[in-house]
Amino acid sequence: MEYDHILIRYGEMALKGKNRKSFILQLQNNLKQQLEDFPHAVVKRTQGRMFVLLNGHDSEAIIHKCKQVFGIHSLSPAIQVSNDEDEIKAAALWALQHERDVRTFKVTVKRIDKNFPIRSQQMNQILGAHLLSSTSGFSVDVHEPDMELKVEIRKEATYITSRIIPGLGGLPVGTSGKTLLLLSGGIDSPVAGFLTMKRGVEIEAVHFHSPPFTSERAKQKVLDLAEKLTHYGNTIKVHIVPFTDVQQHIHREMPEKYAMTIMRRMMMRISEQICKRESILSMSTGESLGQVASQTMESMNTINEVTNYPVLRPLVAMDKDDIVKISKTIATFDISIRPYEDCCTIFVPKSPKTRPSREKVNEIEDQADFSELLRKAVDHTDVVTLTGKTGTEDVFHDLF
Amino acid sequence: MIYLDNSATTRPDPSVLHSFQQVSEHFFANPSSIHPFGGEAEKLLQRSKEQAAELLQVQPDEMIFTAGGTEGNNLAVKGIALEHRNRGSHIITTEVEHPSVHEAFHGLERLGFTVTYLPVDAQGVVSTDDVQDAITDDTILISVMHVNNEIGSVQPVKQIGEVAKQYPKLFFHVDNVQGVGKVPLDLAESGIDLCTISGHKLHGLKGTGLLYVKNGTTLFPLFHGGGQEKSFRSGTENVAGAVSLVKALRLTIERREVGIRHMSQLQAQLRDKLYTMEDVLVNTPEQKAAPHIMNISIPGLKPEVLIHMLGEKGIYVSTKSACSSKREDESKILAACGYGRDRSTSALRVSFSYDTTEDEINTFFQELKEAIGRFKAVME
Numbered sequence: 001m002e003y004d005h006i007l008i009r010y011g012e013m014a015l016k017g018k019n020r021k022s023f024i025l026q027l028q029n030n031l032k033q034q035l036e037d038f039p040h041a042v043v044k045r046t047q048g049r050m051f052v053l054l055n056g057h058d059s060e061a062i063i064h065k066c067k068q069v070f071g072i073h074s075l076s077p078a079i080q081v082s083n084d085e086d087e088i089k090a091a092a093l094w095a096l097q098h099e100r101d102v103r104t105f106k107v108t109v110k111r112i113d114k115n116f117p118i119r120s121q122q123m124n125q126i127l128g129a130h131l132l133s134s135t136s137g138f139s140v141d142v143h144e145p146d147m148e149l150k151v152e153i154r155k156e157a158t159y160i161t162s163r164i165i166p167g168l169g170g171l172p173v174g175t176s177g178k179t180l181l182l183l184s185g186g187i188d189s190p191v192a193g194f195l196t197m198k199r200g201v202e203i204e205a206v207h208f209h210s211p212p213f214t215s216e217r218a219k220q221k222v223l224d225l226a227e228k229l230t231h232y233g234n235t236i237k238v239h240i241v242p243f244t245d246v247q248q249h250i251h252r253e254m255p256e257k258y259a260m261t262i263m264r265r266m267m268m269r270i271s272e273q274i275c276k277r278e279s280i281l282s283m284s285t286g287e288s289l290g291q292v293a294s295q296t297m298e299s300m301n302t303i304n305e306v307t308n309y310p311v312l313r314p315l316v317a318m319d320k321d322d323i324v325k326i327s328k329t330i331a332t333f334d335i336s337i338r339p340y341e342d343c344c345t346i347f348v349p350k351s352p353k354t355r356p357s358r359e360k361v362n363e364i365e366d367q368a369d370f371s372e373l374l375r376k377a378v379d380h381t382d383v384v385t386l387t388g389k390t391g392t393e394d395v396f397h398d399l400f
Numbered sequence: 401m402i403y404l405d406n407s408a409t410t411r412p413d414p415s416v417l418h419s420f421q422q423v424s425e426h427f428f429a430n431p432s433s434i435h436p437f438g439g440e441a442e443k444l445l446q447r448s449k450e451q452a453a454e455l456l457q458v459q460p461d462e463m464i465f466t467a468g469g470t471e472g473n474n475l476a477v478k479g480i481a482l483e484h485r486n487r488g489s490h491i492i493t494t495e496v497e498h499p500s501v502h503e504a505f506h507g508l509e510r511l512g513f514t515v516t517y518l519p520v521d522a523q524g525v526v527s528t529d530d531v532q533d534a535i536t537d538d539t540i541l542i543s544v545m546h547v548n549n550e551i552g553s554v555q556p557v558k559q560i561g562e563v564a565k566q567y568p569k570l571f572f573h574v575d576n577v578q579g580v581g582k583v584p585l586d587l588a589e590s591g592i593d594l595c596t597i598s599g600h601k602l603h604g605l606k607g608t609g610l611l612y613v614k615n616g617t618t619l620f621p622l623f624h625g626g627g628q629e630k631s632f633r634s635g636t637e638n639v640a641g642a643v644s645l646v647k648a649l650r651l652t653i654e655r656r657e658v659g660i661r662h663m664s665q666l667q668a669q670l671r672d673k674l675y676t677m678e679d680v681l682v683n684t685p686e687q688k689a690a691p692h693i694m695n696i697s698i699p700g701l702k703p704e705v706l707i708h709m710l711g712e713k714g715i716y717v718s719t720k721s722a723c724s725s726k727r728e729d730e731s732k733i734l735a736a737c738g739y740g741r742d743r744s745t746s747a748l749r750v751s752f753s754y755d756t757t758e759d760e761i762n763t764f765f766q767e768l769k770e771a772i773g774r775f776k777a778v779m780e
Contacts, residue, residue, distance in 0.1 A: 058457070060588065101568045136532075137566045217439045339434055396444055399419045399643050400451050400650060 001094040003059035003077040006066060007161055008050035011073030011169065019175070023200075024050075027071040027172040033234065034065045063165060068231050070198050071175075072167030076150075079160045083116050088123075088158050089130045092149055095162040096131055096138065102163075104141035105131070106148050113155045127151065171200030173233035178202040179282045179312060180275050182267065183222050183238070185340070188286030188315055190225045190332040191323050195314035196284045197233050204280060205229075205236060206271050208243035218340035223384060228332050230388035239274050240382040243267075246373050253368040256349040261356045262365060264303045266374065272307045273378045284312040288323075298355040305358050402715045402760045406601075407549055407578060407693055407751035413603040416648045420605060423640035431637050432626065441639050448642040452610060455646070455653050458587050459615060464629045465642045468609040469577040469598030470500040471622070473543075475611055475633065476573040476594040477504040479619030480541045481513055487569055488538035494518045494526045494555070495736040497545055501575055502732075505543070514538070523685035524553035524737045532563045539570050546579035550733040550749060552684045552693030554583050561591025571617060577601055581652040581754075582660065582690045593617050597649070599641070603753070604648030608641040659754035663691040666752055666761050670694055673765050679772055681743060683734060694750045697734070699742040701775060706748060709771040715764055717750045 010027060028043050028050065035041045040055035041062060052062060059077045066075050079095060081087040096105060109123040118126065127149070128140055152159045181193040183205040193203050207222045219240065226236045246266050250259050271283050289295055304311060315323055327333040403411065423444065429435070431442035449460040456463075466472045481491055493505050495517045509515050516534045518526050526544060535542075542564055544555050557574050564572040573594040579585055580597050587595055594617065599608030613619065613632065625634025652659075667684075674680050674696060683695040698706070703719040710717060734744035750764065 058588070097562065097565055100565065103568065135566055215434075216436050217434065220439060396447050399422060399444070400447070400647050 001079065001091060002054075004054050004080050005078050006052040006054065006059065006062060007076045007078050008052065008066065009073045009075065009167075010050070010071055023071070023172055023175050026174050027069070030069050030071070030172050030174065030233075031066065034069050035062065038062060038065075067165065067167060069172070070168050070170040070200065070232060071172035073169060074167050075165050076161040076163060077165075080157045081160065083113065083153055083158050085118065085126070088151060088153075088160070089127065091158075091160050092127050092151065093131055093134050095149060095160055096147070097135065099147055099163055102146040103137065104139050104145045104147075106140060106142050106145040107131070107151065108148060109151045109153065111153045113153050115155075116153045123151070123153075168198065168232070170198035173197050173200055174202055176200035177282075178204065178278075178280045179284045180239075180271055180278070180280045181205045181284045182271060182286075183207050183226060184286070185218060185222050185225065185336065186286065187327050187333060187336040188288065188323055190229060190286075190330065190336065191326045192284055192286040192312075192314050193229050194232060194326065194330050194332075196312055197229070201284075202233060203229065203236060203284070204239065204278060206239040206241060206274055208241050208267055208270075210244045210247050211242075213244065213247070215340055217338075221335055221338050221340055223386065224335045225332050227386050227388065228330060228335065230386050232330070235388070236386045237278075238384045238386060240384060241270055241274075241377050242380050242382075243377060246270075246370065246377055249368065249370065249373055254364060257351055257353045258356060258361060258364055259349050260352040261299060261302055261361055265306045265361070265365070266370065268303060268306045268311075269374055270377055272309055273374075274381065275309055277378075282310040282312055283307070284314065286315055287313045288315045288318060288320075296354055298357065302356045302358050302361050305362075402763060404715065404717045404750045404752065404756065404760070404764060406753040406756075407749065408718055409600045409606070410603045410753055412600070412605055413648060413651055415651070416604055416644045419647045420640045420644040423643045427639060431639060432628070441637075445637050445639050445642055448639070448646045451646045452649060455649050456587055456612065458612060461630070462612055462615055464611045464613050464632050465637065465645070466609040466611050466633060467607050467638070467641075468600070469498070469575070469596055472577075472596035472598065472609045472611040473498065473500040473573075473575050474504050475619060475622050476596060476613075477501060477541065477543055478508065478622065479632065480571045480573065480594070480617075481508050482620035483618050484540045484571070485513075488536075488540040490514045490516070490536055490538040491541040491543070492516045492518065492531065492534050492539060493543045494520060494545070496520050496524055496526075496548055496550075496553075496733045497543070498549055498575060498577065501543055501545065520553070520736050522737050522739075523688055524548050524551050524733060525685075525688055526555055526560075528556050528559045528563060531560050535563070535567055535570070539567065541571050541573065543573040543575065545575040545577075546585055547576075547583055547690040547693075548733060549578045550693075550731060550747070551695040551737070552578075552690040554579075554688050554690055557585065557592070558590045565591040578690065578693075580649070581656050582663070582692050584656070587612055599645040599648055602648045602652045604645045605641060608638065608645040610645060610649075655754050660691050662754060663752045663756070666756060666758065667691050667694055669758070670750070670761050670765065677769065677772075679776075683737070683739070683743070683747060692752045694752075695734075696748050696750075697739070697743040697746045698748070698772060699746050701746055701772065703746055703748050705775060706768070706771055709774070710764075710767055713767050715767055717748055717764075719748060 031043045038057045041057050042053040044051045079091045081091045107124050107127045109120045111120040147163050150161045176199055179196055179201050181203045183189045205226050209219050226238050230236050250262050254262050427441050427444050429437040429441040431445050449463040452463045453460040491513050505515050518530050520526050544560055546557050547554055571593040574592050575596045577598045581602055593614045595612040597610040600606045619632045621632050623634045628634050628637055674682050679698050681697045684693055730744040731747050
């Protein structure tokens with residue numbers, strides 16, 4: 001026996017008034033795209049619900065994919081059988097035994113087709129007794145079961161669902177515009193990207209690359225991080241900005257303790273230019289408050305001065321532990337802790353100014369001309385497009 | 401040369417050797433090194449996992465590369481027992497396991513674990529009911545081989561997996577060293593938590609192996625160190641070995657369907673011939689047996705003598721399994737099947753590959769017949 005479809009429930013989205021229809025269509029599209037590798041899977045819609053028909057594909061693999069789609073509140077694998085007592089019994093038994101870490105269960109029968117000869121309550125008892133006598137190690141718990149086995153007897157067929165798997169929640173990516181994520185290679189910025197996507201925002205990323213101070217592997221690390229984020233949305237464009245000249249200029253011309261603040265202002269200026277070019281309406285960063293000495297209110301105020309684009313900071317209220325937890329669930333943590341230098345860590349001053357002021361920084365910046373360097377950095381920005389499909393170029397292919 | 405000892409080891413495929421050499425030459429960096437060259441090696445290792453996972457229809461991070469079957473079996477058995485001993489101290493296996501499982505269980509017994517060794521029937525097959533009956537609240541591990549290395553019996557691992565699923569706290573390990581490419585097994589669907597695969601049994605290289613460790617399963621490592629392979633198996637990764645193993649696995653799986661049919665035919669033909677010889681008893685069961693092994697006994701005849709006589713003609717077969725052939729005396733497996741000493745001390749094993757030909761089998765049979773005749777003439 002096999003699960004033959006997956007029931008998709010969407011929560012918050014159902015409330016979104018006039019936008020509802022377009023949100024649901026977007027979700028259906030995103031799901032279809034996520035299931036591209038499963039040619040026979042079909043995403044179907046009915047009132048308030050969505051189904052994925054497996055048509056022979058492995059349910060676990062598809063569930064795994066569905067768990068990466070924003071806008072899904074929960075999902076359940078389900079089996080369809082005909083309205084026959086023995087078939088229902090067999091399917092229920094299979095569904096119970098198929099799950100791991102289940103010790104207690106409860107059966108809930110809904111008899112919608114009143115032609116079915118056995119009443120719901122009676123069917124509950126029949127199924128419960130059948131499951132208990134055919135297995136060992138399970139018991140019934142009607143209050144807090146590990147698994148609720150739902151049996152819906154409809155006119156056309158009977159549907160059996162077992163576990164309820166929480167989805168990611170949020171809104172379908174593509175329903176809330178686009179942002180430019182400043183992706184450094186650390187733990188925070190990919191999580192910031194993930195959380196922005198959760199609100200339905202599509203992302204592009206910008207990374208500042210300073211060869212030879214930062215290596216190709218540092219760049220690859222950022223691409224790998226962005227690749228992980230593609231699993232939750234669509235294709236991601238990563239803008240790789242050649243930043244060496246700007247950084248060297250800062251290093252030579254600016255007082256050391258202001259170098260960090262000024263470097264970040266330069267990054268904001270370049271990012272804003274990219275936003276304009278790409279028609280992106282906001283930026284997102286992994287900034288928080290008080291995590292490191294430079295993340296102060298003064299610092300934020302001074303850095304933010306150079307742009308009037310909205311800067312989304314989804315991590316601002318979060319503790320480091322929670323950020324790490326998310327980075328582990330989205331599999332960016334192991335990539336983030338790879339030990340390559342990024343552009344932020346290479347020219348770190350010994351004692352950075354942690355409470356800079358706008359006036360002072362403007363005064364200092366005026367002593368050097370950055371405009372030409374910034375223009376060149378923007379012009380020479382490389383774009384790498386990540387599709388979530390690994391192994392496009394293949395030097396390894398012949399080895400396998 | 402007529403090589404009929406493929407259950408002991410196989411001839412490495414030339415293209416597998418080629419891959420090994422290519423990787424050793426061009427990607428020899430340590431995957432943990434942070435320079436770009438190390439990065440390449442790391443990527444290649446990751447690619448190996450993805451390829452292996454695709455072939456076995458599981459997840460890439462469920463692939464742990466080892467140095468072979470013995471290591472895989474030890475890591476699975478001891479790794480589970482030691483890591484989860486606070487959950488219970490009862491472990492279950494069968495009487496017909498390979499020594500790398502059997503002896504690991506013995507070792508754990510000395511450390512205080514209680515072991516149930518399940519008996520087998522005359523076909524060498526364990527009963528699922530016996531497995532179920534042996535499980536207690538204290539059981540944390542069941543280890544059952546898929547295909548027996550001496551007589552080729554196939555254990556009902558899928559059914560045992562169904563039983564194991566009902567006990568969330570225990571882990572189920574399958575030694576699939578002899579089964580890969582011979583008897584298909586669906587890892588993800590069989591309730592299996594760990595599964596051992598060896599490279600050199602599939603035309604790969606010695607010193608390569610793979611342990612499937614289902615996501616969420618933790619192990620106490622045999623080797624502590626730099627934390628490679630999810631910390632389950634420290635030591636600089638053998639990237640060339642991993643690539644070669646995955647290549648061997650792909651070649652095997654691609655040829656599997658045709659290969660199995662071919663070997664089954666050879667096996668049936670040989671069986672019919674052997675049935676005509678009154679001195680020969682066939683130990684490999686007719687039902688529930690893998691297609692590549694034919695185990696026979698010739699009571700009253702020391703198998704070593706036959707092996708040498710056939711060896712002189714360039715025909716290579718073995719007694720018992722090569723791993724335990726150095727030890728004297730009877731086959732534990734045949735004894736467990738209920739056969740007397742006569743039969744259990746006089747066994748020969750013939751094992752095929754996809755490339756074994758009908759001619760080779762015919763020649764083997766003729767030479768076997770002749771050797772037995774010569775032997776009997778000497779003894780009379």
